Amino acid sequence: MRTIKTLSLLAAASFLSSAAFAQNNPETIQGTTPLGDLSQYRTWSVGVNVGILNQTNLFHFAQRGNSEMDTNFGFSAYVKNQLTPSFGIKAQYLGGKVGGKNTSGNGFESKVPFSLALSGEYLFGNTNWRVFNGVLKPYAALGLGVMSSTATIIEGGNKTEQDNLTKLYVPADLGLKFAVTKDVNIDLGYQLNFANKRFDGVVNGNFQPDVFTYIHAGVEIALGSKQKPYLGNSNPVATMINDYTAKYDEVKADRDRLNAANNELKAQVQSLSDDLKDDDGDGVANKFDKCPNTPAGTKVDGSGCPLPEMKNETKVIEKIVVTDEDRKVVDEAIKNLEFDLGKSTIRANSFASLDRVAALLIEKNFSLKLAGHTDNTGSLQTNLRLSKERAESVKAYLVSKGANASRIEATGYGPNQPIASNANAAGRQANRRVEFTLY
Incomplete structure (x- = not known):
């Protein structure tokens, strides 16, 4: 009797103190989303357990004076479908034997070969907002079932077996x-x-049920693919936090990728700016300037070097007129101008x-303005550089033939000023050009 009471008190104490021992189990929230359907989870489980069957209980009611309890082993198994993280429906089988005697030696034995009950089970641990996925989960269940039992009355040392009865009972x-683990509880x-119809062989008055207890220990195993978490070990709060964290990490990764692309673009713009830089202001970019740091106002050739002093007097033309013949010379030069493929080298x-x-x-x-242009094939940086280099190459050639470098302006526009469509070969050919403008 004392052993039964001790086991009962330990079970109750474990239930009341579960929150104090709660821990986190983050494995149970992987691969799930808030408000997701049940297909994200495993919902079915099976359980088996063994324990002690007797007529005692924590509240000492409905014992019929049978204070000397027999301790008998019982066993049960169940199948459960978890409908939410906190609530499930289980079908439970229970079997075994219950017995007891009073102080005069009279008593009973009831064999339970078969019982089946359908119960609703509520898990308190999965509604805890302070602990995401508690390892310890207190629960309560209430159901209704059908039981087959046979009672034997013990009186004066004689045993009288009664007929087998089928009755309703309520398991709580x-x-x-x-x-x-995420699979095993x-x-x-x-x-x-609570059973009716003479479970202990005695007719009860005032609809008073017979009561017997089952103190048990067992194991519950989740069924289904191990790639999914078990719903009965999942907390909606943990799922929400996990989903938020994953989306935050995704947004942060996108931001980092955009920053990296922006930094790369800044580096390309800076490189292009460095290529076109002209520190001494002589009209020749540093990249092509063979005589850097020439004094301001110095006339230079296409390579950036000072021109030799001209001994002959410079003709002064009061009014500059560009004739049609002059334009024909320029147009012919534009038409015949060719470069090596992808380079600024002028062909012979x-x-x-x-x-x-x-x-x-x-x-x-x-005075002459040279404007280099390309199609849109390749990167913007490459095309801007190539158009500028080709215009500078034409300027350098003209200066090498005696033209005044200070009267020649060379500019590169890359693909930014097309005169035809870049969608076909003929259009791209027309866009690859150096324009000459006399003035």
């Missing part, structure tokens, strides 16, 4: 589940069973028409 459970429980068959342009510049003291 309090217990504690210990989540040892240890189950400790205290079950009160372009020299003759360029020579005529140089002679025209010297003779009439024209």
Whole structure:
């Protein structure tokens, strides 16, 4: 009797103190989302347990004077479908034998070969907002079932077996589940069973039921793919936090990628700026300037070096007029101008028409603007650099033939000023050009 009471008190104490021993189990929230459907989880589980069946209970009611309890082993198994993290429906089988005697030696034995009950089970641990996924989960269950039992009356040393009876009974459970893994729970429980129809062989008055207890320990195992968490070991709060964290990490990763792309673009712009930089202001970029740091106002050739002093007097043209013949010379040079593929090197068959342009510049003291252009094939940085280099290359050639470098302006526009569509080869060919403007 004392042993039974001790086990009952331990079960109750474990239930009441579970919050103090709660721990986190983050494995149970992987791969789930808030408000997600049940397909994200495993919802079915099976459980088996063994324990002690007797007529005592914590409240000492409905004992019929049978104070000397027999301690008999019982066993049960159940199948459960978890409908929410906190609530599930289980079908439970219970079997065994219950017995007891009073102080005069009279008593009873009741064999329970079969019982089946359907119960609703509520898990308190999965509604805890302070502990995401508690390892210790107190629970309560209440159900209704059908039981087959045979009672034997013991009186004066004689045993009288009564007929087998089928009756309704109500199982009420309090217990504690210990989540040892995301698939397995240890189950400790205290079950009160309320039965009618002479469970102990005695006719009860005033609809008073017979009561017997089942103190048990067992294991519950989740069924299904181990890639999914078990719903009975999941806390909605933990799922919400996990989903928020994952989305925050994704946004942070996108931000880092955008920052990296922005830094790369800044580096390209800086490189392009460095290529076009002209520190001494002589009209020749540092990249092509063979004589850097020339004094301000110094006339230089296409390579950035000072021109030799001209001994002959410079002709002063009061009014500069560009004739149609002059434009024909320039147009012919534009038409015949060719470069090596992807380079700023002028091909030899372009020299003759360029020579005529140089002679025209010297003779009439024209100013000339050279504008380099490309198609949109390749990167913007590469095309801007190539267009500038080709314009500078034409300027250098003209200066080498005696043209005044200070009257020649070389600019590169890359693909930014197309004169035809870049969608076809003919259009791209037309866009790869160096324009000559006399003035």
